[in-house]
Amino acid sequence: MARTYLRKEGQASYTASTQSRIMLSRNYHIKYLLCKLTINHTNATAVLKSDGFANLINAIQIVANGNKTIKHIDAKKLTYNALYSNGKAMENTIVTTDGAKTSTIYFTVDFSRRGMVRPEDTIENSSLYTTFDMMIDWANAGAVGTGVTINNATLEVSSNQLVGYARNAGERIAHNVETQLTEEITSSTTEYQINLPVKKVYQSLLISANVDGNRSNAVINGIKLKSGTTIFMEWKADDIRVDNIDRHKIITNSDANGLFLLDLVGRGRNSDALDTRGEFNTLELVLDVTKQTGTNTVTVYSDVFDVESSVEVKKA
Numbered sequence: 001m002a003r004t005y006l007r008k009e010g011q012a013s014y015t016a017s018t019q020s021r022i023m024l025s026r027n028y029h030i031k032y033l034l035c036k037l038t039i040n041h042t043n044a045t046a047v048l049k050s051d052g053f054a055n056l057i058n059a060i061q062i063v064a065n066g067n068k069t070i071k072h073i074d075a076k077k078l079t080y081n082a083l084y085s086n087g088k089a090m091e092n093t094i095v096t097t098d099g100a101k102t103s104t105i106y107f108t109v110d111f112s113r114r115g116m117v118r119p120e121d122t123i124e125n126s127s128l129y130t131t132f133d134m135m136i137d138w139a140n141a142g143a144v145g146t147g148v149t150i151n152n153a154t155l156e157v158s159s160n161q162l163v164g165y166a167r168n169a170g171e172r173i174a175h176n177v178e179t180q181l182t183e184e185i186t187s188s189t190t191e192y193q194i195n196l197p198v199k200k201v202y203q204s205l206l207i208s209a210n211v212d213g214n215r216s217n218a219v220i221n222g223i224k225l226k227s228g229t230t231i232f233m234e235w236k237a238d239d240i241r242v243d244n245i246d247r248h249k250i251i252t253n254s255d256a257n258g259l260f261l262l263d264l265v266g267r268g269r270n271s272d273a274l275d276t277r278g279e280f281n282t283l284e285l286v287l288d289v290t291k292q293t294g295t296n297t298v299t300v301y302s303d304v305f306d307v308e309s310s311v312e313v314k315k316a
Contacts, residue, residue, distance in 0.1 A: 009022060024126065032108045032160050041151055050258070052103075053144055057139065069177075070175050073301065084206075125173070167313050173308040178301065181300050194286075209298050220288070226283075226284050
């Protein structure tokens with residue numbers, strides 16, 4: 001029988017364009033990390049970008065043994081995880097009125113993936129590692145918006161762990177790996193192709209379209225996911241976004257602006273995931289895009305079910 005432990009892991013202080021490190025505990029199976037970002041700031045006619053203070057963290061990396069990267073993702077994606085799981089972001093306090101203010105945002109780093117029939121398939125056994133670290137890449141204040149001066153900020157990290165939990169005998173160790181890539185759109189085209197790595201098991205792709213750092217519905221018109229002549233998905237972008245809003249019960253439609261989720265495990269079963277380890281030698285994401293005035297970027301977030309060859313509990 002397993003018990004839940006809620007533990008404080010550590011905290012990191014903001015310094016623009018630097019990297020901080022939090023050494024995570026290595027005792028039990030970690031379901032997720034709860035992160036609270038507190039920002040003390042001074043506003044002077046503040047105008048925040050779409051994702052506001054989440055832009056203050058360019059990347060969060062979870063690295064085991066110094067060389068195994070389980071997560072390499074920005075804080076924005078981690079806030080989107082709650083949006084598509086619960087229909088809204090976690091509890092946030094965002095203040096844009098003039099003067100010295102304090103804002104807070106919450107997000108989680110999930111190891112046991114949300115919405116799965118067996119979320120503990122990817123629970124992270126930190127006791128297997130000699131080091132287990134969170135690396136935080138801080139942005140500068142300009143990433144947040146205009147009219148905002150960041151006085152200081154602190155990221156506090158806590159963990160939700162299972163004590164006494166064990167995987168099934170003979171079950172291979174698996175991880176919920178999250179990564180991202182960003183490309184700039186410099187011209188309109190109906191066939192903008194992004195080549196994705198193969199030999200992976202894809203659970204979902206989340207695509208974010210931005211103009212000058214603000215999410216926009218106008219950049220992407222259509223989305224196709226294929227391998228050579230095999231087409232897995234081909235829908236208009238607006239249809240995908242509207243379907244996402246319906247299926248994931250998003251409360252405020254505008255929260256999904258510029259976001260398009262290709263959910264490959266909608267039934268919550270890893271057996272439905274797109275497995276490119278066998279017959280598929282390529283994986284192409286093809287976008288129909290219209291270049292808008294300003295800097296246009298597309299970010300592709302990948303959620304991958306990474307299965308190791310080793311097992312955690314050997315059969316008797």
